[in-house]
Amino acid sequence: MGHFSITQAGRSFLLVPESGSRKEDGLHIDFDFDMSQPACPVCSLNDVLDFPDHYECATCGHEWEREDNASDATRIVKDANGNVLADGDCVTLIKDLKLRGSSEVIKQGTKVRSIRLVDGDHEIDCKVDGVSMALKACFVKKA
Numbered sequence: 636m637g638h639f640s641i642t643q644a645g646r647s648f649l650l651v652p653e654s655g656s657r658k659e660d661g662l663h664i665d666f667d668f669d670m671s672q673p674a675c676p677v678c679s680l681n682d683v684l685d686f687p688d689h690y691e692c693a694t695c696g697h698e699w700e701r702e703d704n705a706s707d708a709t710r711i712v713k714d715a716n717g718n719v720l721a722d723g724d725c726v727t728l729i730k731d732l733k734l735r736g737s738s739e740v741i742k743q744g745t746k747v748r749s750i751r752l753v754d755g756d757h758e759i760d761c762k763v764d765g766v767s768m769a770l771k772a773c774f775v776k777k778a
């Protein structure tokens with residue numbers, strides 16, 4: 636008996652053959668070697684325990700929050716009617732909008748093609764008559 640080892644991605648792991656997992660104080664710990672597990676931000680080792688709401692480093696005991704996977708997703712921008720907007724959409728202004736720093740007004744009903752969603756309080760980056768501008772999504776509707 637004793638230990639055997641597996642090698643994955645150039646790393647060796649020691650496994651206890653008779654138990655792929657163990658129960659401890661009602662806590663279920665799986666010994667999987669998912670290489671997507673993060674490294675500890677403190678000691679940089681990746682012997683990390685994977686809890687539903689946080690990670691814990693088995694080496695130094697440091698605990699930290701799980702990354703919210705949704706943060707990678709494109710944020711959802713909705714028009715005045717609650718329709719979800721996407722890059723490349725064509726929208727129509729629902730009210731007259733004054734251009735900042737000029738007396739020019741873009742009229743209600745103006746069509747804006749190929750919008751681009753950006754961060755910030757003006758979510759829509761676009762060109763109207765060849766002029767780049769930023770619009771708030773709440774002042775447009777999907778065309």
Ligand SMILES: [Zn+2]
Nearest residue numbers: 675678692695
């Ligand atoms: Zn650590």
